[in-house]
Amino acid sequence: MSVAKVPAAGGRRYWRWLPIAPATALLLLFLGGPIAYCVWIALTDMQLTGQESASFVGLDNFRRAFQDDAFINAVVLTLVFTLLSSIIGQNTLGLALAALMQRAGKTVRTVTGVVVICAWVLPEIVAGFLLYTFFHRQGTLNAVLDWLHLPSQNWLFTLPILAVSFANIWRGTAFSMLVYSAALSEIPTEVTESAQVDGANARQRLWFITLPMIRRSIGTNLMLNTLQTLSVFGLIWAMTRGGPGNRSQTLPVFMYDQAFDKALIGYGTAVALLLLLVGALFSVIYLRLMREEV
Amino acid sequence: MAHTPAARTARPVRSTRRARRARPVRLTRRARQRLAANLALLAVAAAFVVPLLWLVFASLDADADLRVSPPASPTLDNFSAVLTDEITFTPMRNSLLICGSATLMTMVCAALAAYPLSRYRSRFSRPYLLTILFTTCLPITAIMVPVYGLFVQINLIDTLSGTAFFLATSQLPFAVWLMKNFMDGVPVVLEEAAWTDGASWFQSLTRVIVPLMGPGLTVVTIYSFIMMWGNFFVPFMLLLSPEQLPASVSIFTFFGNYGSVAFGELAAFSLLYSTPVLVLYILISRRIGGGFTLSGGVKG
Incomplete structure (x- = not known):
């Protein structure tokens, strides 16, 4: 059989790799190109107004970033946003939903699944707009709070970062839920049952049986959630535009603001490069987690 | 709830008490767990569905505002306006x-x-x-x-x-x-x-x-x-x-x-x-x- 598989030696051995060319060309041109360009612009003082004046400034943009209060503010907000919405929110809620779904009745499971997944499938900008109305001063959340006789708030003004974090939880939990549902269904029932027979209570079973058995899924899920959350732009843009002031300005919004509203392409790109490096770091960790599958 | 009578009838038979009691008790616990899981899931689903409800209600409401409220007189005017x-x-x-x-x-x-x-x-x-x-x-x-x-x-x-x-x-x-x-x-x-x-x-x-x-x-x-x-x-x-x-x-x-x-x-x-x-x-x-x-x- 393998006679047919390797027809000839020499030139043909290289020609048969030709089908890989279109994909590689696209990737080099539209992904590799911009990344190289990104490194180059980040080292210049390029501005939107004219390319002639751009000159090489070395690491000035980075030095400037670390002394810029607005940049530090964006870093802190990005950390808060990622921690709250991805690591605590989506991840924990997704795991809780998946665990509850195993115990719940079929109808309830289906209804919850449809609602949560619906929030995930909706386009980002629609989700942003829906949560804008939800958190707005005259929106539904305050209507509910009024009805419960609790103090209402102008959420998008007083706690914008909390509002966008909740928005991201609303939108992103379905992914974790799907990942964990798949992982939990692969745990053989004998294992949990024998732990139960040995007298382990629910918390012990979760801590010593379930979590260790799905740790690979937890790692993968945390990594993908964090990467996705780091690059959220549309949701925040639709809800607050990074405001009021810069109180919900995470790194992607800060980068956009510097590059286009303030016309400092060089500086904005330096920020983008930092974001890219963080993303690359997470990707490497992800690769290590996935190593067995390549 | 449905298993309580069974548990009661099982109790008097002393010799096989453990074996008989174990089953109904576990079932009620499972039923209780299921009820709790159902309620928790429904609570989450209710919280998640609110913004989606707004989308549907507002699209059918000629004078929709930012709050979720069923349209008084459902109409397709909004759709014909944007089409x-x-x-x-x-x-x-x-x-x-x-x-x-x-x-x-x-x-x-x-x-x-x-x-x-x-x-x-x-x-x-x-x-x-x-x-x-x-x-x-x-x-x-x-x-x-x-x-x-x-x-x-x-x-x-x-x-x-x-x-x-x-x-x-x-x-x-x-x-x-x-x-x-x-x-x-x-x-x-x-x-x-x-x-x-x-x-x-x-x-x-x-x-x-x-x-x-x-x-x-x-x-x-x-x-x-x-x-x-x-x-x-x-x-x-x-x-x-x-x-x-x-x-x-x-x-x-x-x-x-x-x-x-x-x-x-x-x-x-x-x-x-x-x-x-x-x-x-x-x-x-x-x-x-x-x-x-x-x-x-x-x-x-």
Whole structure:
């Protein structure tokens, strides 16, 4: 059989790799190109107004970033946003939903699944707009709070970062839920049952049986959630535009603001490069987690 | 609750007490657990459904505001107001053009690239795949500023084709990765049968492998399309003239001036814009359940 598989030696051995060319060309041109360009612009003082004046400034943009209060503010907000919405929110809620779904009745499971997944499938900008109305001063959340006789708030003004974090939880939990549902269904029932027979209570079973058995899924899920959350732009843009002031300005919004509203392409790109490096770091960790599958 | 009588009748029989009691008690606990799980899930579902309810109610309400409230007299006026060339049809056509051509490009390039990666051994394929997997994780948002700069230089800015090229590339690593894995699942035996009948690699790819990968291929295609349809940042950066904007960006024309937003019309438009991806997702969610086995292809 393998006679047919390797027809000839020499030139043909290289020609048969030709089908890989279109994909590689696209990737080099539209992904590799911009990344190289990104490194180059980040080292210049390029501005939107004219390319002639751009000159090489070395690491000035980075030095400037670390002394810029607005940049530090964006870093802190990005950390808060990622921690709250991805690591605590989506991840924990997704795991809780998946665990509850195993115990719940079929109808309830289906209804919850449809609602949560619906929030995930909706386009980002629609989700942003829906949560804008939800958190707005005259929106539904305050209507509910009024009805419960609790103090209402102008959420998008007083706690914008909390509002966008909740928005991201609303939108992103379905992914974790799907990942964990798949992982939990692969745990053989004998294992949990024998732990139960040995007298382990629910918390012990979760801590010593379930979590260790799905740790690979937890790692993968945390990594993908964090990467996705780091690059959220549309949701925040639709809800607050990074405001009021810069109180919900995470790194992607800060980068956009510097590059286009303030016309400092060089500086904005330096920020983008930092974001890219963080993303690359997470990707490497992800690769290590996935190593067995390549 | 239903098991309490059983537990009572079991109690008097002393000799086998442990054995008999264990069962009903465990069942009631399970029933209690199920009830608690149901209630917790319904609470979460209720919280999640509120913004979605707003979308549906407001689209049917002639004077919708920011709060969820069932329309007093449901009407389709909002839909007829937005179903014009300028508001709905042109942006939707742009979306379809961009995402359709980009998806086609992604799938063709990914299928071609996956073939040698899946079928030939080489020192070169493992690093290539690792690089591909690495790029699937890179935050595309971060490179949009340099992409904008690059597109200005090579005159692709504000063109539908340039945007489609970039979207196709951004989805390509993931598509190659999935496609390679699907292709690994197609037994080489079937292909060898085609070779002995004199088929070239291209014929065996298009006539044997691609049809056998049908379900997987459909899922990747639809998934890519959904991702592109919902993408806001890429067209937001790369397209400038209003008549070229896809629906994901043109929605901001409702949203831009906060004072005078017609919320009902915005909701109606959002619903129209979201419908294709919702329908497509329903299609693949069924496929994911049933179609991933290729064992039917080889009978031995």
